[in-house]
Amino acid sequence: MRSARRRGSYGVKRAPYLFLVPATALFLLFFALPIGYALWLSLRKVRVSGLGLGSGARTEVWAGLENYTGALSDSELLGGALRVLGYGCIVVPVMLGLALLFALMLDSERVRLAPFTRLAIFLPYAVPGVVAALLWGFLYLPDVSPFYFVLDELGLPQPDLLDGGPLYLALSNIAVWGGTGFNMIVIYTALRAIPAEVYEAAKLDGATPLQIALRIKIPMVAPSLVLTFFFSIIATLQVFNEPTTLKPLTNSVSTTWSPLMKVYQDAFGNGDIHAAAAQATLIALVTLVLSFGFLRAADRGNKRDAGQGDAR
Amino acid sequence: MSSLTPRTSEPATGTAPGTARGPARRRRIAPVPTLVLLLGALYCLLPVAWVVIASTKSGRELFSTFTFWPGTGLAGNLSDLHAYRDGVYWRWMGNSALYAGLGALLSTCVSAFSGYALATYRFRGRETLFNVLLAGVLMPPVILAVPQYLLLAKADLTDSHLAVLLPQILSPYGVYLARIYAAAAVPADVVEAGRMDGAGEWRIFTRVALPMMVPGLVTVFLFQFVAVWNNFLLPYIMLSDDEKFPITLGLYTLLEQGANTPALYTLVITGAFLAVLPLVALFLVVQRFWSLDLLSGAVKS
Numbered sequence: 246m247r248s249a250r251r252r253g254s255y256g257v258k259r260a261p262y263l264f265l266v267p268a269t270a271l272f273l274l275f276f277a278l279p280i281g282y283a284l285w286l287s288l289r290k291v292r293v294s295g296l297g298l299g300s301g302a303r304t305e306v307w308a309g310l311e312n313y314t315g316a317l318s319d320s321e322l323l324g325g326a327l328r329v330l331g332y333g334c335i336v337v338p339v340m341l342g343l344a345l346l347f348a349l350m351l352d353s354e355r356v357r358l359a360p361f362t363r364l365a366i367f368l369p370y371a372v373p374g375v376v377a378a379l380l381w382g383f384l385y386l387p388d389v390s391p392f393y394f395v396l397d398e399l400g401l402p403q404p405d406l407l408d409g410g411p412l413y414l415a416l417s418n419i420a421v422w423g424g425t426g427f428n429m430i431v432i433y434t435a436l437r438a439i440p441a442e443v444y445e446a447a448k449l450d451g452a453t454p455l456q457i458a459l460r461i462k463i464p465m466v467a468p469s470l471v472l473t474f475f476f477s478i479i480a481t482l483q484v485f486n487e488p489t490t491l492k493p494l495t496n497s498v499s500t501t502w503s504p505l506m507k508v509y510q511d512a513f514g515n516g517d518i519h520a521a522a523a524q525a526t527l528i529a530l531v532t533l534v535l536s537f538g539f540l541r542a543a544d545r546g547n548k549r550d551a552g553q554g555d556a557r
Numbered sequence: 558m559s560s561l562t563p564r565t566s567e568p569a570t571g572t573a574p575g576t577a578r579g580p581a582r583r584r585r586i587a588p589v590p591t592l593v594l595l596l597g598a599l600y601c602l603l604p605v606a607w608v609v610i611a612s613t614k615s616g617r618e619l620f621s622t623f624t625f626w627p628g629t630g631l632a633g634n635l636s637d638l639h640a641y642r643d644g645v646y647w648r649w650m651g652n653s654a655l656y657a658g659l660g661a662l663l664s665t666c667v668s669a670f671s672g673y674a675l676a677t678y679r680f681r682g683r684e685t686l687f688n689v690l691l692a693g694v695l696m697p698p699v700i701l702a703v704p705q706y707l708l709l710a711k712a713d714l715t716d717s718h719l720a721v722l723l724p725q726i727l728s729p730y731g732v733y734l735a736r737i738y739a740a741a742a743v744p745a746d747v748v749e750a751g752r753m754d755g756a757g758e759w760r761i762f763t764r765v766a767l768p769m770m771v772p773g774l775v776t777v778f779l780f781q782f783v784a785v786w787n788n789f790l791l792p793y794i795m796l797s798d799d800e801k802f803p804i805t806l807g808l809y810t811l812l813e814q815g816a817n818t819p820a821l822y823t824l825v826i827t828g829a830f831l832a833v834l835p836l837v838a839l840f841l842v843v844q845r846f847w848s849l850d851l852l853s854g855a856v857k858s
Contacts, residue, residue, distance in 0.1 A: 257678070260758035264674035267667045268690060271727035276693045279704035286704070347597050350590035357591045364844070365598035368605065371836040373787040375805040376829050379812055380604040383611070383826065388620050388819075391607070426601065483697045486789045490809060493816035505699045505790075512703045513794070525700035533695055 286522035287312050312523035322524055325504045328413075332503075333481040335417040336424075341473055343421065344428035348466075349458050351429075352436040363433075367426035374423060378490035381419045386494065407495035419487045424480070428473045435469040436462060471543040475536060482532050485509070504528050605833065612830035616823045634827040646828060648800055649807035650835075653786055656721050656803055661782040663726045668777050672735025673766055677748055687736070693729040702794045709795070720795040721803070725785050731777045738773025739766065779843060786836060804832045 290308035316322055347366055351359050369377060385406040387393045396403050406415045439462065447457050463470075485505040492498045500514065501507040504524065512521035611619060615630030622628060638646050675687050705724050709715045714723075743766045751761040789805045796802055799810065808828050815821030 256758045257752070258680075261674040261678035261680045261683070264670040264678075264762070265686065268671040268727055268732060269686070271667065271723075272690060272693065275705060275724045275727060276696065276701065279701050279708060280696065282708060283700055283704040286707075343597070347594060350593045353587060353590040355585060355587040356594065357586050358595065362594035362598040366594075366601045368837065368840070369601055371783065371840050372605070372833055373789070373805045373836075375787075375789045375809055376832055377604070379808060379825065379829050380608050382812075383822075384604060384607060389611070389822070391625060422601065422604070425597075479695065483699070485699065489789075489793075490812065493813045505697065508699050508703065509794070518703070518707065521703055525697070525703060529695075529697055529700045532697055536695060 283522045283525055286519055287526050290519045308519065312519050313527065315520060316524045316527055319524075321501045322504060322507050325501055325507050329482060329484060329503050332413055332417055332420075332484065333478070335413060336420045336481055337474065337477045339417065340421045340424050341428060341470065341477060343425045344473065345432055345463070345470070347425070347429045348432035348436055349462060351433050352462070353454055353458075363430075367430055369423045369425075370427045372423065374419075374486040375490050377423045378419050378487040381415070381422065382491050382494045385415055407491065408497045412495070412497050416484075416487055416491065420481070420484070424477065428477070431473055432466055432469050435466040439465050471540075475539060475543075478539065479532060479536055482528065482535070608826060608830045608833065612823075612827045614823065616820055619823060619826075620819070630823065631827075634823050638824055638827050638831070641824060645799060646807065646831075649802050649804045650831075652718075652801060653803040653805070654835075655718070656725075656788075656792075657782045657786040660722050660725045660785045661778050663722075664728045664731055664781040664785075665774050665778045667726055668728060668731035668735040669739075669767065669770060669774055670762075671732045672737075672739045673743070673762060673770065675732070675736045676739035677743060677745065677766070687732075690727075690732050691729050693727070694733075698790050702791050705791075706794050715795055716797050716801065718801060721792050721801075724791060725781075725788065728777075728781050728784070731781055734777050734780070735770070735773060738776075739770055742769045742773060775843070779839075782839075783836065808832060 288308055288310075289305050290311060292304050292306045294302050294304070347362075350356060351363055372380075384390050384392065387403060393403055404411055406412070443461060443465070444457055447461060452460075483505055484503050488498050488502045489506060492500070492502075500510045505528065508521045508524050508528070511517050511524065607625070610625055610627050612634060613631040614622065614628030615633055618628035618630060671690070675683060701724070706715060706720075709720050714720050747765060747769075748761055751765050756764070786803075787805065788803070789809065792803050792806045793809070796806065799807065802810070808825065811821065811828060812825050815825045
């Protein structure tokens with residue numbers, strides 16, 4: 246008994262570290278090491294001497310911040326960032342607006358077919374982004390699209406959905422289609438966690454469902470709205486699959502349409518891994534700054550609300 | 558537990574204030590919410606319905622008949638797809654199943670170990686370690702994937718199954734969910750009682766804690782399965798041999814070749830249709846085990 250106990254307490258001290266060995270090892274190998282390597286690469290460059298032929302002609306040398314200044318003055322990267330900004334300004338509000346709307350509708354009284362519609366709206370989550378882009382890509386093609394068929398029958402003009410301004414809408418639509426259901430479930434789950442008593446007083450006072458939704462439900466699910474917003478921003482900054490998949494169908498999506506596509510193009514298309522590493526580092530920095538900035542702003546807002554709640 | 562299964566009761570109509578106005582009112586359908594949800598469902602089902610119908614059309618019918626009118630070419634399309642490059646399509650499906658199935662299983666194990674340790678033990682460096690692991694979620698996949706490729710190339714592991722499998726085993730989100738779930742589902746006094754009985758830490762974990770964590774771990778498994786199945790960027794960077802492609806990458810290369818030859822459209826469409834089926838089937842089967850409540854539980858704490 247005594248020895249078992251001693252062994253036990255010895256084990257208790259060591260056990261958590263042993264349990265965490267796999268995660269730590271994987272983190273070091275596949276997160277920390279690649280990040281460190283990317284940082285290292287971003288500070289180096291290849292010097293080509295002579296004609297660049299022979300084994301000693303290409304040498305890796307220290308570059309300092311050269312790759313970063315190069316990336317910051319790269320008009321293609323900047324253009325990609327602006328395109329993604331425009332795209333994000335459509336995707337995030339529309340997707341989260343629809344998700345909130347559907348969640349509130351699911352949570353309202355006397356709604357019919359709720360289980361069916363909930364599952365139907367969640368279904369796109371199971372469809373890979375590449376396949377979603379492919380399906381919508383075909384629906385945007387005049388030859389096979391039902392939209393064009395209807396426009397044609399009605400004698401209306403047929404816009405080219407894969408060019409210019411409509412291209413942003415076409416790409417945003419794919420992201421909205423794929424992401425609304427998941428966010429709806431997150432918000433809906435939070436709505437269901439609100440105890441019924443909260444509404445009772447409001448109902449007795451004769452508040453309409455709209456008033457209840459605006460004044461009680463939405464403020465109470467604010468934390469999940471913050472969470473969905475946070476993840477949506479990160480996903481938007483990293484858009485890659487949808488424009489890459491649409492690329493074969495149209496000439497308007499360049500190989501550097503989004504910043505991540507530019508990184509891929511530089512690393513594997515142009516073989517300049519040093520420039521690609523610097524750009525990837527910049528994108529990661531922007532992501533970190535934006536997401537933490539947003540979380541802090543949201544946190545401050547929460548504290549202020551909580552303060553008001555206490556005062557009341 | 559599950560938010561996707563139908564509610565067993567209708568609390569909204571069952572609570573006192575809603576019924577106070579009389580039974581006639583209770584039975585009426587609320588038209589606006591129902592209509593809005595039906596429109597949403599229509600929007601979400603439209604592309605899926607289109608691909609189901611389009612996959613039944615032969616190449617000629619695809620361009621000549623109305624979009625939502627079924628064709629007669631399904632059998633022909635399937636055999637074309639089966640014949641394409643000696644059935645490489647089924648290879649892609651098998652690869653996806655391997656990457657997603659094995660990857661998610663290993664990922665769930667790692668998440669379970671870490672989540673349990675972080676939730677039930679007090680030890681130095683616990684919060685630091687947790688925060689460092691979580692920060693992984695913020696890293697854009699490409700900043701990881703490009704150097705991962707270069708490093709794996711040094712180990713001569715690129716263009717192999719391992720190159721796609723290994724980087725996806727550690728899921729920061731999975732560790733996070735497992736910790737939350739273990740904290741809620743494994744009471745400290747049960748673990749302590751096991752220790753009093755002289756059981757070792759490993760035995761307590763496998764015999765006592767693990768069974769309690771199963772519902773949460775099913776959720777971790779499903780999230781990771783979907784994430785790996787849907788992943789495109791990592792295999793796109795790592796692989797060049799199309800015998801090792803997952804279905805997402807396979808379909809993309811098929812589209813890339815087919816964009817200029819409309820004859821290949823039917824192949825792409827039928828392939829897309831079949832690629833959607835496994836995950837939709839998985840969802841319909843396991844939705845009752847999928848506790849998405851975890852998400853909002855996570856939000857609250």
